[in-house]
Amino acid sequence: xxxxxxxxxxxxxxxxxxxxxxxxxxxxxxxxxxxxxxxxxxxxxxxxxxxxxxxxxxxxxxxxxxxxxxxxxxxxxxxxxxxxxxxxxxxxxxxxxxxxxxxxxxxxxxxxxxxxxxxxxxxxxxxxxxxxxxxxxxxxxxxxxxxxxxxxxxxxxxxxxxxxxxxxxxxxxxxxxxxxxxxxxxxxxxxxxxxxxxxxxxxxxxxxxxxxxxxxxxxxxxxxxxxxxxxxxxxxxxxxxxxxxxxxxxxxxxxxxxxxxxxxxxxxxxxxxxxxxxxxxxxxxxxxxxxxxxxxxxxxxxxxxxxxxxxxxxxxxxxxxxxxxxxxxxxxxxxxxxxxxxxxxxxxxxxxxxxxxxxxxxxxxxxxxxxxxxxxxxxxxxxxxxxxxxxxxxxxxxxxxxxxxxxxxxxxxxxxxxxxxxxxxxxxxxxxxxxxxxxxxxxxxxxxxxxxxxxxxxxxxxxxxxxxxxxxxxxxxxxxxxxxxxxxxxxxxxxxxx
Amino acid sequence: xxxxxxxxxxxxxxxxxxxxxxxxxxxxxxxxxxxxxxxxxxxxxxxxxxxxxxxxxxxxxxxxxxxxxxxxxxxxxxxxxx
Numbered sequence: 178x179x180x181x182x183x184x185x186x187x188x189x190x191x192x193x194x195x196x197x198x199x200x201x202x203x204x205x206x207x208x209x210x211x212x213x214x215x216x217x218x219x220x221x222x223x224x225x226x227x228x229x230x231x232x233x234x235x236x237x238x239x240x241x242x243x244x245x246x247x248x249x250x251x252x253x254x255x256x257x258x259x260x261x262x263x264x265x266x267x268x269x270x271x272x273x274x275x276x277x278x279x280x281x282x283x284x285x286x287x288x289x290x291x292x293x294x295x296x297x298x299x300x301x302x303x304x305x306x307x308x309x310x311x312x313x314x315x316x317x318x319x320x321x322x323x324x325x326x327x328x329x330x331x332x333x334x335x336x337x338x339x340x341x342x343x344x345x346x347x348x349x350x351x352x353x354x355x356x357x358x359x360x361x362x363x364x365x366x367x368x369x370x371x372x373x374x375x376x377x378x379x380x381x382x383x384x385x386x387x388x389x390x391x392x393x394x395x396x397x398x399x400x401x402x403x404x405x406x407x408x409x410x411x412x413x414x415x416x417x418x419x420x421x422x423x424x425x426x427x428x429x430x431x432x433x434x435x436x437x438x439x440x441x442x443x444x445x446x447x448x449x450x451x452x453x454x455x456x457x458x459x460x461x462x463x464x465x466x467x468x469x470x471x472x473x474x475x476x477x478x479x480x481x482x483x484x485x486x487x488x489x490x491x492x493x494x495x496x497x498x499x500x501x502x503x504x505x506x507x508x509x510x511x512x513x514x515x516x517x518x519x520x521x522x523x524x525x526x527x528x529x530x531x532x533x534x535x536x537x538x539x540x541x542x543x544x545x546x547x548x549x550x551x552x553x554x555x556x557x558x559x560x561x562x563x564x565x566x567x568x569x570x571x572x573x574x575x576x577x578x579x580x581x582x583x584x585x586x587x588x589x590x591x592x593x594x595x596x597x598x599x600x601x602x603x604x605x606x607x608x609x610x611x612x613x614x615x616x617x618x619x620x621x622x623x624x625x626x627x628x629x630x631x632x633x634x635x636x637x638x639x640x641x642x643x644x645x646x647x648x649x650x651x652x653x654x655x656x657x658x659x660x661x662x663x664x665x666x667x668x669x670x671x672x673x674x675x
Numbered sequence: 676x677x678x679x680x681x682x683x684x685x686x687x688x689x690x691x692x693x694x695x696x697x698x699x700x701x702x703x704x705x706x707x708x709x710x711x712x713x714x715x716x717x718x719x720x721x722x723x724x725x726x727x728x729x730x731x732x733x734x735x736x737x738x739x740x741x742x743x744x745x746x747x748x749x750x751x752x753x754x755x756x757x
Contacts, residue, residue: 257720264711267736267743268704274747396728403722404729413720413732429712436708456755463751466744558676606684658690673685 185506191336193511194518195348201368201522202352208367209360216557219361220290220534221450224281230366231461234448234527236468237373239266242327244472245376246493247515252479254492256410258423259354259476265432266469269439272598273446274462276661278455279605279675287671288615292446292601293539299604299672300615301664303543308619309597310540313443316590318572324525325350325576330515334497342393345578353526354569357533358562362451366524372519377471384474387481387499398481405484430640438595438643444531446601529572533565560659592630592643596622599647599654607658608669614658622650632652693757700750707743711736 210226212218214467226234244262251259280295289295293313297306325346330469332345340348356364385395392398403411410416414428440446452458488500496517501511537560542548551557599618603610626646636642684692709715720732728733 212717257732267740268708401732411722411730425713432712463747
């Protein structure tokens with residue numbers, strides 16, 4: 178095939194990706210027309226999500242660029258350590274089986290739409306809500322930036338540089354911005370269902386196809402890895418990023434902290450308010466592990482490349498690298514690229530939507546003067562939309578222009594987000610928890626986590642910094658709550674009897 | 676709220692039978708979690724035996740996933756019948 182043939186192939190792949198973007202846009206805009214124009218419609222879809230939507234919203238949100246590019250990257254460079262991604266999700270969603278229905282019922286009764294609204298009512302502290310709003314935006318922006326980078330990278334790589342990185346990221350995220358802006362959470366719901374089904378099919382196909390092409394099957398692939406003397410990659414808990422064996426303490430504590438933090442992410446927890454009824458919420462949690470099962474084939478992609486494409490740096494680029502260097506049908510490559518875009522967009526949309534909603538509901542609204550204005554002129558939905566626009570511009574700035582090291586910010590995020598767990602648990606189950614107890618728990622937990630994140634040499638044992646944070650967090654919550662004045666019993670009862 | 680559990684945790688359910696099932700369910704969840712990390716996973720996370728061509732370290736995590744799924748499902752069904 179000549180020069181023009183290669184060009185043609187490139188444009189077929191780009192064409193498929195663009196077609197896919199347009200289809201997502203259509204899927205995202207239409208459902209938004211059906212819900213009310215109120216903040217409730219925009220943030221929680223009028224509390225009407227059924228099982229199918231909720232399952233895919235929660236599933237596809239976790240199936241991000243990180244899973245699609247990072248998952249194979251981990252399997253490729255660290256072996257079975259990549260199982261970490263599956264392991265923490267097995268029970269990570271379970272707390273929502275218990276918290277979710279309660280939060281949902283309180284939402285219906287008192288109009289709550291976010292996690293911080295619950296917490297600030299239970300602990301009688303608007304300050305807590307503002308604090309959480311600021312932390313949420315600080316954590317979600319780098320998360321969103323990474324998704325944009327993923328999309329830009331994919332379109333840039335597959336078009337052989339014809340589509341510059343900045344344009345690739347912009348194309349995918351203008352689509353996301355449009356449907357999130359106009360349709361709110363229903364746009365997120367329907368596109369995630371569509372994108373979820375699409376990328377799962379792609380993942381399964383690749384996870385079976387690549388081991389077959391490169392090694393003649395999944396079994397022969399693993400045997401070959403073992404025979405080449407790389408058995409330590411298949412022996413739990415796998416390797417660290419520097420190639421040495423990961424410690425059990427490191428592996429176990431990383432899984433623990435991620436399981437605890439998982440359900441506390443605002444863009445997950447908030448979806449409990451969108452659930453149609455308790456049964457839907459519970460059944461979504463029950464079915465959730467099936468979504469985790471779909472991560473397995475995407476790890477096989479990484480395993481299949483260990484022997485065939487050694488020495489690729491950084492490991493995260495292994496999937497695009499394999500696609501470019503194997504003689505694959507051009508339509509297939511296009512579909513895989515669309516699948517990667519799907520992974521990036523289906524997480525980015527939920528994050529963007531949550532960041533905007535939390536910023537307004539939990540931040541701005543807690544200032545009485547602003548709240549008055551928002552309610553008087555019915556502006557809340559508009560202001561959320563405006564915030565969504567600003568947040569996406571900011572994230573785009575970090576993705577394309579600024580060279581700030583955002584990855585380190587995100588690394589600390591799981592340790593930080595897990596610090597919410599004791600507060601949420603005590604909110605429903607421990608009547609003695611007080612405002613000062615909650616605030617001191619949150620502060621001490623986050624500060625300790627940050628200290629050990631930035632100075633790991635201070636750690637007494639090699640366990641995740643978030644675990645140290647949680648120890649201080651729990652200690653402060655219990656001791657301070659017991660010595661400070663109790664919260665008004667009628668407020669507490671609203672939660673313990675929800 | 677009686678004095679007895681003034682400082683303790685509040686159960687979401689009051690019926691003794693439901694309470695005990697809930698307790699066992701939580702024990703089950705903790706066991707699943709411990710199977711995925713130290714101390715249980717190190718005992719079984721070896722390459723051999725291969726099952727369907729897949730190393731046992733991977734198969735074990737899949738088994739935990741299925742166990743957790745069916746456990747949750749059983750609890751959900753039981754709870755709905757009550």
